[in-house]
Amino acid sequence: MKIADVVKEQARKAKEASKVLAATETAQKNEALLLMARKLRENISEVAQANQDDCKEAQEKGISSNLLNRLKFDRAKIESRAAALEGIAALPDPVGDTDYCTRRPSGLEVKKMRVPIGVVGVIFEARPHVVPNVGALCLKAGNAAIMRGGSEALRSISIMGELWEKTLEESGIPTAAVYVISTSEREAVNTLITLDEYLDLLIPRGGIELIKLVKENGTVPIIKHFNGICHVYLDQSAPEGIATRVTHNSKLLMPEVCNAAETLLIHEKAARRLLPPVAEALVKDGVTLKGCPKAKEILGWMEDATEEDWSTEYLDLILSVKVVSSLEEAVDHINNYGSHHTDVIVTDDYNGAKKFSRGVDSGVVLVNASTMFNDGEQLGMGAEVGLSTDKLHARGPVGLRDLTSYKYVVEGSGQIM
Numbered sequence: 075m076k077i078a079d080v081v082k083e084q085a086r087k088a089k090e091a092s093k094v095l096a097a098t099e100t101a102q103k104n105e106a107l108l109l110m111a112r113k114l115r116e117n118i119s120e121v122a123q124a125n126q127d128d129c130k131e132a133q134e135k136g137i138s139s140n141l142l143n144r145l146k147f148d149r150a151k152i153e154s155r156a157a158a159l160e161g162i163a164a165l166p167d168p169v170g171d172t173d174y175c176t177r178r179p180s181g182l183e184v185k186k187m188r189v190p191i192g193v194v195g196v197i198f199e200a201r202p203h204v205v206p207n208v209g210a211l212c213l214k215a216g217n218a219a220i221m222r223g224g225s226e227a228l229r230s231i232s233i234m235g236e237l238w239e240k241t242l243e244e245s246g247i248p249t250a251a252v253y254v255i256s257t258s259e260r261e262a263v264n265t266l267i268t269l270d271e272y273l274d275l276l277i278p279r280g281g282i283e284l285i286k287l288v289k290e291n292g293t294v295p296i297i298k299h300f301n302g303i304c305h306v307y308l309d310q311s312a313p314e315g316i317a318t319r320v321t322h323n324s325k326l327l328m329p330e331v332c333n334a335a336e337t338l339l340i341h342e343k344a345a346r347r348l349l350p351p352v353a354e355a356l357v358k359d360g361v362t363l364k365g366c367p368k369a370k371e372i373l374g375w376m377e378d379a380t381e382e383d384w385s386t387e388y389l390d391l392i393l394s395v396k397v398v399s400s401l402e403e404a405v406d407h408i409n410n411y412g413s414h415h416t417d418v419i420v421t422d423d424y425n426g427a428k429k430f431s432r433g434v435d436s437g438v439v440l441v442n443a444s445t446m447f448n449d450g451e452q453l454g455m456g457a458e459v460g461l462s463t464d465k466l467h468a469r470g471p472v473g474l475r476d477l478t479s480y481k482y483v484v485e486g487s488g489q490i491m
Contacts, residue, residue: 077257078265085220085272087250088193092218094248096190100167106245107210111159113237114152114206121237122149124229125202132226140330140389147202147230155206162210162456168475169216183485188478190216192274195266195294196459197222199280202230207457209238209252215477218251220273222266224280225258232256267292277460277472297472299437299463301387301413302332304445307404307430308348309421310341316442317348317420322355324418324445330389332461333416333438333448337384337394339404345397346372353395361391368397384411401426405433412436414463416448437463437470 075083095103114121125147132145174186194217198204205221212219223231235254242249255262267276267288276294278285285298306324308317324335340349349372353363364383365376376395383394384407398404401419408417418440419430427441438448438461448471450458455473462468468476 077259077261081222081255081262081265082269082272084250084253084255085193085195085266085269087248088218088220088253089272091248091251092190092192092216095213095216095218095251096169098216098247100169102245102247103167103214103216104163106213106241106247107159107163109245110206110210110238110241111156111163113241114156114159114234117233117237118149118152121147121152121230121233124233125227128202128227128229135226137226141200141226143328143330144200145202145226145230151203155203158451158457159206159210161451162214162474165214165456165474167214168478173480180489181487182489185483185485186480187483188475189481191477191479193218193220193272194459194477195220195222195269195273195276197263197266197276197278197280197284197288199224199284200226201279202227202234204279204459205231205234205238205254208459211457211459211474211477213247213252215474217274217477218248218253220253220255220266222255222257222262228256228258263287264291267294270294279460297460297462297464297468299332299413299415299461301463302334302389302415302461303337303385303387303411303413304333304335304416304418305337305339305404305408305412306335306418306420306445307339307398307401307408308341308344308352309401309404309419309423309426309430310343311422311426312341312344312348312420313422314348314351318352318355320418320420320442320444321352322359325356325361325393326359326391327444327446329391332387332389333445334389335393335418335445336386336388337396337411339396339398339407340369341401341404342368342397342399345369349373349395349397356393359391361393363393363395365395366397369395372397387413401430402433405430409433409435415461416440416445418443418445437461 171188238252270293273294278288363376364379450471458471
């Protein structure tokens with residue numbers, strides 16, 4: 075059977091499974107999540123070895139360092155995913171919850187009830203942790219999930235796909251409810267993105283070329299982010315210690331991820347006080363700084379920042395630096411050059427923090443905290459299926475509640491118009 079036919083048939087089965095999941099009780103879903111967590115731990119050596127083999131082959135093929143970092147899925151990361159599954163099982167089930175309830179003068183009770191979306195497709199590159207995260211979140215929210223990972227992670231995702239199949243079978247849930255397409259054939263992607271008769275939502279997680287492919291050729295509604303051009307802004311009242319820690323962590327904890335800081339903005343009244351210690355901490359750990367003319371007046375050894383740098387996602391140990399005249403200029407710069415992803419202000423001024431938070435048009439805005447906190451697990455969601463820069467239907471970390479839609483349920487006692 076051709077791969078296109080295999081994908082289409084699996085999507086059809088996922089659609090049928092989603093109907094069963096929509097009515098599955100919370101306890102049964104949670105039992106499946108806890109079982110999958112146990113299976114990850116029981117098979118941790120096999121999963122880790124599969125990932126080592128993936129990483130070795132990827133290195134031999136010349137994979138970039140940032141993609142290799144995303145591909146690595148060692149025992150500690152596997153354990154963290156098992157713990158995340160347990161965390162998701164402990165979260166409230168959004169299905170059937172009501173966001174709104176009112177009683178009309180007619181006596182009608184009007185409720186806005188959360189319901190599953192249906193079938194969620196996810197296409198991703200290099201990130202093996204997507205398989206447990208997406209499977210768990212979709213399952214808990216009553217959705218079927220169908221995933222296609224990159225060829226560089228094929229061994230890692232295939233073995234976890236098998237674990238999901240065994241978990242679902244033992245839990246009495248249709249095995250098509252969580253499915254991993256274990257092939258590197260590009261036709262699998264080309265087919266999946268056009269199956270709007272079966273898929274209700276598609277989430278591409280990868281580089282800009284993948285996002286463009288899905289956006290330009292797909293027919294399934296998508297949640298996406300194009301780039302992670304994230305900023306740290308040091309306001310004039312920013313404490314030196316917090317400014318240094320937040321900037322360092324935002325750039326260096328995981329420079330290869332989409333919520334890593336790419337541009338540092340500093341108020342001109344604090345630049346001579348803050349730039350030297352912040353720069354020293356960054357350069358000590360290998361960061362290359364590219365500065366605007368005003369920044370270079372303070373630290374002349376920095377490389378020149380160009381216009382292109384302000385809209386570049388480095389995903390590497392590079393940070394552009396710009397001195398701004400005001401908080402308003404910082405907000406304007408972020409809204410003009412940023413990607414509406416993650417942006418930070420460091421300040422001791424409550425009103426300034428409020429103005430920044432309201433003015434910056436991004437999915438996540440943080441005050442005196444690292445960009446690294448734009449993470450579903452850190453924000454109490456257990457995990458996320460992606461970080462959205464869209465405004466509809468979800469924004470920021472896409473978690474359990476974002477994987478539901480809604481319907482209105484109106485209860486009456488014989489009312490007519």
